[in-house]
Amino acid sequence: MSKLRILIVDDEEELVGALVERLQLRGMDAYGVTSGAEALVFIQTTELDVVLLDMKMPGLGGLQVVKKIKAEKPQLQVVLLTGHGSTEDAEKGIECGAFDCLMKPIKIEELCQVLGKAAECQEPPAP
Amino acid sequence: MNQTGIQNCHEQELQFFGAISASLSHQLNNVLSIINENAGLLSDMLAAAEQGFPLDAAKIDRSTQRIAKQVNRGAGYISRMNQFAHSVDETEQTVDLNVMLAQIVSLCQRFASLRKVALLIExxxxxxxxIQACSFRLQHLVYLCIDLALAGSDQESTIQLSLAVTENRHRLSLHWPGSATAKTGINEKVTVARQMAQQSGGEFEATVEAGKAMSLTLTF
Known part of the structure; x- marks a missing residue:
């Protein structure tokens, strides 16, 4: 099976840096950007399986970015990250087409599992 | 003020307390997340070292520095949360407006940052x-003004806050470029801010017309 290609989008640069390295250590091709606008540019130039996206960011928020990603690249899966205890944001994200929503702080094993499932769902059905 | 007015004030104050508490808890959660990932990365590196991969001292140093930085950042949030929580302790006390303004602007920075707007104390x-006043009510009043200014701002703009003292009158002003388009909810926010200013014994003036520079003034 080929390496998972993941883009991490969060305005907390030091979170992105550490998470990119942790996913790389687990055999994934992980990249990081710190804004929704950068993410929308990045997905145009790099083949990806899953975007891991923070909900609350300056400028374009997570929900806006999910909608744009799904409009431009419907096959690309999005997993949302939220720091809120409420499930309301998660529900909104799923309604917008996100695959799943995880609460921060993340458990790395859970994250890897969800990313793997999301990538599997991205594959087109067998003819 | 009638019973409905008092109830409305209490509701506004509770909303303010909730908004600030939620914002601080969100920021603390971000701090914990960064610590969690960097501590996890250290643990991953140790696990790799046990399997014979060399430890990278520079990477270890970078992660420990990130953790130390986030501990300081978290301590700052906790300090602000504590000061804010204690602002309800006294119904009247001597309030240093310079300190109060710096505190509430600091508490509102995240709201501004999410809208890509800068808050600047001149x-x-x-x-x-x-002045002699209730610190919590004053902070609430300034918060309402900042909230109103943010609602009437476009991205990448700056809201300037200034404090002036003339003939025993204290005047806090907010100026910003305004927005080319009319924003919904502005008039309601003006009404609430005016009511709360009157409740605190102050005066409130607002110039909030779409397409023009906007300003708010609180006078005590």
């Missing part, structure tokens, strides 16, 4: 600006 500040 220098020089008055040498002495102290």
């Amino acid at each position: 220098e020089p500040a008055p040498a002495e600006a102290k």
